[in-house]
Amino acid sequence: MLLSVDHVTHYTYDRPVRGVVQSHRLTPSRFDGQRVVDWGVTVTGGVMGGTFRDGAGDVVQSWTVAGPVTEISVHVKGQVETRDLAGVLKGHRESVPPLAYLRHTAATQPDPAIADLARLYTPNDALGGAHALSAAVSDAIAYAPGATHGATTAAQALALGMGVCQDHAQVLIAAARVAGLPARYVSGYLQANADGAPHEAAHAWAELCVQGFGWIGFDPANRCCPDARYIRLGSGLDATDAAPIRGISRAAGSTGAASENLSVTVAIAAQEQ
Amino acid sequence: MTSYFNEMYQAGGLRAPYRGLEPWAADMPADKRRAKQAEAEALFRRIGITFAVYGEGGDPDRLIPFDMFPRVFTGGEWAKLERGIKQRARALNAFLVDVYARGEIVRAGRIPAELVYKNAAYEKAVVGIIPPKGVYSHIVGVDIVRTGPTDFYVLEDNCRTPSGVSYMLESREMMMRMFPDLFRENRIEPIDSYPDKLRRTLASVAPPKCKGAPTVVILTPGHFNSAYYEHSFLADLMGVELVEGQDLFVDGEFCYMRTTEGPKRVDVIYRRLDDEFLDPLCFNPASMLGVAGLMDVYRSGGVAICSAPGAGVADDKAVYTYVPEMVRFYLGEEPILSNVPTWKCADQDDLNYVSEHLADLVVKEVHGSGGYGMLVGPKSTRAEVEEFRARILANPANYIAQPTLALSTTPTFVDEGIAPRHVDLRPYCLVGEKIELVPGGLTRVALREGSLVVNSSQGGGVKDTWVLVD
Numbered sequence: 001m002l003l004s005v006d007h008v009t010h011y012t013y014d015r016p017v018r019g020v021v022q023s024h025r026l027t028p029s030r031f032d033g034q035r036v037v038d039w040g041v042t043v044t045g046g047v048m049g050g051t052f053r054d055g056a057g058d059v060v061q062s063w064t065v066a067g068p069v070t071e072i073s074v075h076v077k078g079q080v081e082t083r084d085l086a087g088v089l090k091g092h093r094e095s096v097p098p099l100a101y102l103r104h105t106a107a108t109q110p111d112p113a114i115a116d117l118a119r120l121y122t123p124n125d126a127l128g129g130a131h132a133l134s135a136a137v138s139d140a141i142a143y144a145p146g147a148t149h150g151a152t153t154a155a156q157a158l159a160l161g162m163g164v165c166q167d168h169a170q171v172l173i174a175a176a177r178v179a180g181l182p183a184r185y186v187s188g189y190l191q192a193n194a195d196g197a198p199h200e201a202a203h204a205w206a207e208l209c210v211q212g213f214g215w216i217g218f219d220p221a222n223r224c225c226p227d228a229r230y231i232r233l234g235s236g237l238d239a240t241d242a243a244p245i246r247g248i249s250r251a252a253g254s255t256g257a258a259s260e261n262l263s264v265t266v267a268i269a270a271q272e273q
Numbered sequence: 274m275t276s277y278f279n280e281m282y283q284a285g286g287l288r289a290p291y292r293g294l295e296p297w298a299a300d301m302p303a304d305k306r307r308a309k310q311a312e313a314e315a316l317f318r319r320i321g322i323t324f325a326v327y328g329e330g331g332d333p334d335r336l337i338p339f340d341m342f343p344r345v346f347t348g349g350e351w352a353k354l355e356r357g358i359k360q361r362a363r364a365l366n367a368f369l370v371d372v373y374a375r376g377e378i379v380r381a382g383r384i385p386a387e388l389v390y391k392n393a394a395y396e397k398a399v400v401g402i403i404p405p406k407g408v409y410s411h412i413v414g415v416d417i418v419r420t421g422p423t424d425f426y427v428l429e430d431n432c433r434t435p436s437g438v439s440y441m442l443e444s445r446e447m448m449m450r451m452f453p454d455l456f457r458e459n460r461i462e463p464i465d466s467y468p469d470k471l472r473r474t475l476a477s478v479a480p481p482k483c484k485g486a487p488t489v490v491i492l493t494p495g496h497f498n499s500a501y502y503e504h505s506f507l508a509d510l511m512g513v514e515l516v517e518g519q520d521l522f523v524d525g526e527f528c529y530m531r532t533t534e535g536p537k538r539v540d541v542i543y544r545r546l547d548d549e550f551l552d553p554l555c556f557n558p559a560s561m562l563g564v565a566g567l568m569d570v571y572r573s574g575g576v577a578i579c580s581a582p583g584a585g586v587a588d589d590k591a592v593y594t595y596v597p598e599m600v601r602f603y604l605g606e607e608p609i610l611s612n613v614p615t616w617k618c619a620d621q622d623d624l625n626y627v628s629e630h631l632a633d634l635v636v637k638e639v640h641g642s643g644g645y646g647m648l649v650g651p652k653s654t655r656a657e658v659e660e661f662r663a664r665i666l667a668n669p670a671n672y673i674a675q676p677t678l679a680l681s682t683t684p685t686f687v688d689e690g691i692a693p694r695h696v697d698l699r700p701y702c703l704v705g706e707k708i709e710l711v712p713g714g715l716t717r718v719a720l721r722e723g724s725l726v727v728n729s730s731q732g733g734g735v736k737d738t739w740v741l742v743d
Contacts, residue, residue, distance in 0.1 A: 022566075047524065050526050050572065054572065055397060060572070096400045097376065102391050240558060
């Protein structure tokens with residue numbers, strides 16, 4: 001499938017900031033399931049900093065914007081040819097050992113409810129067990145935008161029984177790690193309108209490292225594994241660690257940070273081929 | 274009754290290295306001793322050296338007690354220590370480069386994968402990074418204890434930011450000021466080249482993108498940090514800028530410091546803050562101490578960070594038990610310095626042994642430091658031992674145990690005159706283009722009678738450490 005992405009993140013500050021520094025994971029991963037046709041990231045007034053592929057295989061690119069500025073835009077635009085590999089991250093070059101993805105973070109710290117969930121995992125059938133975990137997370141958390149926020153932890157989301165894709169992914173990761181399965185958070189895009197029309201499409205899911213298969217994506221928010229409608233950007237231990245954009249602005253003067261307003265529009269569409 | 278090796282007096286009489294100190298000590302009546310001690314304290318206060326060694330916290334304005342009785346090594350003893358320490362520093366750095374690359378030592382089954390990769394100090398953000406000159410730890414502080422005439426053991430390695438070197442330098446300075454005659458009568462190796470060697474070591478690991486003479490800075494968490502004195506002391510002696518996170522910023526591919534003449538590019542950062550606080554865009558997003566974007570600059574070759582982020586995995590006390598194995602694996606040599614035999618409570622057999630012999634052992638947390646969170650079995654009450662047993666059983670992997678070592682003693686000035694007190698040693702090995710160390714280190718002394726804990730938070734003091742020219 002040929003997917004086109006047009007993703008704009010617009011930051012406005014209530015007073016001029018002295019500068020902005022951002023670290024981006026906004027380049028599609030290189031693996032057998034996707035191939036970049038063309039891709040570009042621009043930052044208004046920005047200077048591109050160091051670019052490198054990290055040990056997890058993600059392209060990391062930093063940007064700085066010299067102030068004073070009151071707004072900046074990050075614009076991602078491109079086309080990716082995708083292929084359905086049933087979630088298997090085949091042909092992805094990375095060197096971080098899967099064992100490094102067994103540690104908990106503040107956002108994925110398990111509680112007894114998460115430990116209960118983890119008991120659904122069946123070690124003698126690793127793949128079946130991974131699917132069972134993912135299905136259980138889908139059942140446990142109803143899709144409810146606004147019920148949670150960016151800093152909601154896995155334990156909190158599970159207790160609430162509601163959330164968005166970030167919560168589904170973090171709960172699945174937390175449970176998988178308790179079960180001894182290396183697990184990570186993946187950020188990317190999802191083309192979810194069957195008619196191919198543009199729509200909101202920033203998305204997140206989880207990858208579990210399953211014996212005999214390697215990393216496999218699971219999207220409990222949509223009860224499926226990533227297929228040709230997904231574009232994978234990068235991964236991390238949790239949502240913060242895997243964020244496509246991590247940034248900070250320096251307020252002018254020393255009277256604290258300027259308050260920041262963020263608006264995001266993502267359009268993703270399937271092209272006629 | 275355990276017998277301890279007294280470094281000055283043995284059954285055979287006075288040991289040779291202390292020969293020059295016997296008449297000096299004999300000529301130290303109580304009033305003179307008290308006057309000199311007061312003089313030393315006044316000097317230390319005036320220069321402001323009032324921090325807790327090794328980041329142990331505590332009262333920041335408290336002086337670490339200084340004991341005037343020097344601790345002495347022969348040139349021959351030191352030569353062996355020096356070779357052993359350098360060997361260890363090379364092996365530890367080879368290990369760090371390896372576990373962030375292919376992990377050959379893990380693949381070869383010489384160290385358990387879980388111990389390395391599940392370790393909280395293993396930093397996935399630097400996987401694949403080979404720092405300039407292949408050095409992760411540029412200053413390796415190796416803690417050594419002595420138990421006999423030729424018996425030395427390494428207690429632990431400090432690969433991140435070992436502190437206390439200012440005490441090594443100031444103790445010498447103090448002794449030379451107060452007892453200049455001692456330094457004429459004895460042939461003592463100088464240590465005052467340390468700051469210059471440190472500066473050259475740091476400059477030698479400038480990143481590939483640095484052209485010309487590298488700019489080196491020391492990055493401190495700030496004046497509220499317990500080791501701030503040492504940070505400013507070293508910056509001063511090296512002639513480099515002391516900066517805080519807010520003095521640095523990232524622009525494009527490089528890191529700069531603000532100066533009165535405008536931004537100046539920084540090539541090498543000797544950081545005295547932990548990985549977690551280095552860069553809010555890579556590690557702890559709430560950190561106000563670091564520099565936003567620094568890790569991207571580092572990982573794309575625009576700046577060197579010393580010690581390199583991720584070096585802490587070699588400091589883990591369970592990883593420590595494999596250092597002799599690292600020496601064999603990477604260097605193809607036999608370790609010159611021995612480890613203290615260590616039981617890992619994560620292993621069931623070891624745990625059983627530890628549990629049965631708890632009252633005879635020293636138990637430490639794998640990530641602990643500063644003498645906190647440890648049990649010294651023979652010095653503890655039965656209730657304390659039982660309380661600690663519960664903690665170990667609740668989380669065995671968090672603990673290691675070692676035999677209670679018979680730490681050597683050296684003569685020390687106490688209220689009643691001169692008495693033996695237990696000591697350890699921390700030399701500072703510099704690793705850059707070359708591996709070198711100045712002859713000496715920081716001797717810590719347990720000032721309480723019978724105490725084996727030399728940490729300043731537990732009543733420890735410091736001494737000048739001499740290496741004699743043989």
